[in-house]
Amino acid sequence: MSEPRWIGQDVPRVDGVEKVTGAARYTADLKFPRMLHAHVVRSPHAHARVLDVRVEKALRVPGVRATATGREFPFHTGIYLKDQTIFATDRVRYWGDAVAAVAAETPEAAAEAAALVEVEYEPLPAIFEVDEGLQPGAPLVHPDLGHYECVPWVSPRAGTNVCNHVKVRKGDYEGALAACAHVFEHTFQVPQVQHVPLESHVAVARADLAGKVEVFTSAQSPFTVRHLLCACFSLPHGDVRVTVPAVGGGFGGKAGIGIEPVVVALAMKTRGRWVRLWIERAEEFYATVVRQGLTATLVSGVDRHGKVQAQKLHFLWNCGAYGGYGVNVVRAAGYTCGGAYEFPHVWGDSIGVYTNRPAGSAYRGFGMSEIHWALEQQMEMVAREMGIDPVEFRLRNCLGPGKSTVTGQVLDEHSGRVDRCITRVAEMLDLRPDRPRTPFHGAGMACAVKAPAMPNDASSSVVLKLAEDGVLEVLISGIDYGQGLKTVAAQFAAEAMDLPMESIRVRGNPDTDLSPYDWQTVASRQTWATGNAVLRAAEQLKTQLFAMAAQALGVPVSELECHNGSVVHPPSGRSLPITRLAMGYQFPDGHTIGGPVAAAASFVPEGLIFLDPETGQSPKPVAKWTFGAQALEVVVDPETGQYRVEKVAACYDVGKVVNPGMIHGQTYGGVMQGLGTGMMEELIVEKPSGRVANASLMDYKIPSTEDLPPEILVDYVETPQTDGPLGARGIGEHTMIPTAAALSNAIFDACGVRILEMPITAEKVLAGLKKQGSLGRCPGKTAASGSSAGDWGPGSGPDPGSGVRGPGSDLLPRSDVAGGEK
Amino acid sequence: MLLPSFAFSTARSVEEALELWACLPDAAYLAGGTDLLPQLRLGKRAHRNLIDLKRIQSLSRIRETEAGLAIGAAVPLADIARHPAVREHYPLLVECCRRVGAWPLQNRATLAGNICNASPAADTAVALLTLEAGVIAVSPEGERVISVTGLFRGPGQTCLRPGELVTEVVLPHASAGWHGSYQRLSRRQGMDLATVGVLVASSNGGAPPRHRVSLAAVAPTPLRVADAEALLDREGPRAARRAGELARDRCRPITDLRGSAEYRREMVGVLVARGVAALSGPSGIVVPGAGGPGPRTPDPGPQSQGERP
Amino acid sequence: MNQTISLRVNGLPETHEVPANQTLLQFLRETLDLTGAKEGCNEGECGACLVLLDGRAVNACLTLAVEADGREVTTIEGLGHAGDLHPLQAAFLKHAAVQCGFCTPGMIIAALGLLRDNPDPSEEDVRWAMSGNLCRCTGYRQIIDAVQEAAAAMRGDPAPEAAP
Structure with missing residues (x-):
């Protein structure tokens, strides 16, 4: 294609009018005649044996139609590791774990009855932190871990609390470390946080008398929901129909399968009636899913030239009570453990640990925000201890064409350029080492990288068909939950067919009975995967149109082109509008050729190779990488510790900007979500009860309009992705990672x-x-020295986790802050 | 979470409100409802009857009286914050009203409700303490005036007797002319309960000027710090740091989700000193949540000038 | 515990019997099927349920339906429609200020309430007036820009407000 007509343009959101007028229907907006309301009975214990569940009193509440318990539905669910049942069977594993559910004519009756379900518990000792979970003899959250079904690339360790362990062994870590002039070790912590989509989880289901189960759900993955519901309830795929209306935010929390099995279980006991389960805001915080916690210990061995030679990364993930999805976060963190850097010698361990906390799962960034919290601080600390400008240090050590990742994958010139992103944000915020300084004002940078973390065969397919009015209908099953997929799909379709935007209609609220297959809307994969599928289907569509037009015009197919709604033959100047071809072409004498024009195509990434289970090595473990960098300016109030972010700069190598307004929206939104986690968000779990103490928007704060930094500068690098549609690669998650x-x-x-x-x-x-x-502050510049892992270098002190470190280089010409006086 | 079942009555006069309360079981007065309704939902309070005060005309106005300015118990905070007389004479109250929840809440929440809820973190309380405001409380036994200082008894507790109705908050004439700034820390800049709130004010005119120091979110009730005030009266701004130390010693903060007791205590000292410094000019340091210039009051449009729906 | 209320919603009279403990939000969504106002938290913290009550933005989850008796309610459905969008709606589209859209009706109502009081708000005014409206997708930048542009458009045209 020549200069793109639509790709790169600020095309307004195609589902915008329905959203600004309030016409868009979300799952909770759906109403069905005589719909029943569900309420879940939840565990008041962090860990307990369930001895008995009695529902008799609940069933006597007027209006109650059914209860459902683990005894009736002892079925396992979970996407990669089937470690969860719909309702507790023998034990509850966190405060809030589902034990039973009630369906009633009114929400009031359902709530009243749920309170009357009698559960007999025998409390068990609970564990909340990863180190507790790894102690020998620790209480086991899943004593049956060895018997769970799981995908082959996950390795749960029976008899322990470890649900997955990914190893990365590259080069000779020990040998390289011993040769390093400087060694640094620090431990970093990330708490559990919640996604806080504005629309909490909600699903409506009916099981009819013919055996068909229909589900409307606020979810990111209709086909995966269907597939896992079928596996859970042993149903054929033809008997389960999943539809996803408008979705009010997900951020990973609605990936995989969620509350759907609960509502389907109730529906199966109230055949013919629709049942709705709408998770309340408080429950959303603890009873859906959260981002996993992380304890990361990093050891960096650096040579005299400021090049990291040996890097150890030890990640302990607090997976909470269930790891069905989280085990893949553990895996992704393993094969991405080196972040945006080239480390010649690597010893990486990414270990998922069960605890009696809310269940961890996917969250925008899929582990990358968490490991970058550790790695990007570690790199900064190392640079400063070495007396090297952190920007220069990053450029010296970062990945790029010809360099090899921790899994041994060698990047090429199409893999994206983190160096350009680093340089660009350093320019945008003026991070020169000799820039003028103001006391208590500062700036810092971090890089970001992420690949789509998905099974190697994760695919997308689309259907393109022409309607009677000549409009191209684009059927996709990726979910547009705000990121703009419908608009992006329309842009690719319009681009490929050279159609005006008003000649495209995107059908994007998928229905698994009618829509083409799509694995999941996760992993920043949709622009790339669905975009590619649209381009491929468009080629087939053109083939059909050109075959008809060639006959109609009496010209060779090879000389035909699509141009602005017509098939044209440039040599003769003749053309046929697509409206004349959409339903087949009729000659003047009445005879007709072709037929309604329609095409389907799919996309699956090619050439992906599993990680070696012992070394974590693979020449191509993932389909693509998106790199970027951000820098922030802050001002700190030395008397209160309060601080304010004054300015943010963000730059990503996205391959190709598809829609500037929407990509800016991804960046602003990601930055703010990242600031939320950085500044204020943390799920607070009380011990020993396991109760989440801040399960409300009053107590768990996310950023508001008044927290938006005054200035956010955004730029993009466009190094085309070889297998990207017009070179584009994913960006949705990356914007919050650094x-x-x-x-x-x-x-x-x-x-x-x-x-x-x-x-x-x-x-x-x-x-x-x-x-x-109190320490007399700033140790001043000191040359780090020593050559073994036991030598920390002055100024960096062997007390990881102290939380306090004096600046160790002359890069910080600042006022004296001793005594907190200004 | 669903609201529990209750009956709803509309009072048209103060007398009717009192009568309804007397004859209805487990009744509560309903003003803005922004605290009451969430508390009912969470089961923190239980009432079988709600008596709406918002249709009582005498409670829905701001009027000048001999004693000062009387603000009806049903007037939303947003109306108080844009009332010309309040803006002219009681800017401290405007500033504090504008920090309660977010603006849509201020369109419902009332001043009387905010203080009768007796949250230790009530933003308007520090202004009312500073202004030495009182409330008029009415019951079948008659009417009494309670100073705001004497109103608070503990978290969620006031000295109001069962069924007693606050009809107005009265700002004395003498309290016109106090100026200062509300120094407030919170976890985020936008809508959040105060972690620490400090209002330091001084009186216009008179030499030497007099001072008031009021604190929120650092004790079971909002409170004034008399000895810090006396010190500032005696020694003026140069005693800022010591006034802060006195205030720090007088507060009794707890550790909760918003902050630790130790942090709060220390911040009282810092913010009092800053509040004193701010009296003689804008604070040189503007930090998140710590007051600073704050947003402008939106200029009332011509159609909404002083108007009540 | 039911009571009869009469009110105007988006300009049209409505008379209904409602339970005393029904919120205005439930009434709008369930009885009138006006689902533009969303339930995001039910505690006045997110702003997704904002409606205008006698012209002022309020949290419909913290307002009882009975309290709206005799009053005028405007929901997002009372603004514009396809082909005749309200300037705020048009500006939200133009600025890509919409992502998942769940907060959008509340955001637009908050902005409308603000612009009625203050037709020429500074960025600071917009941030203050909308700090009770949470959005997890957009990061707010484009929303603020959209409100300021709509304000300018509305000032330029003295009668831009669509129905009611």
């Missing part, structure tokens, strides 16, 4: 306080400032 780490680096730059535990509260900053004051 933000929290860049924030922490900026705060250190501003005031010399290093926060290792997310989130960065004002209290932590103030405590750091005071500790710094």
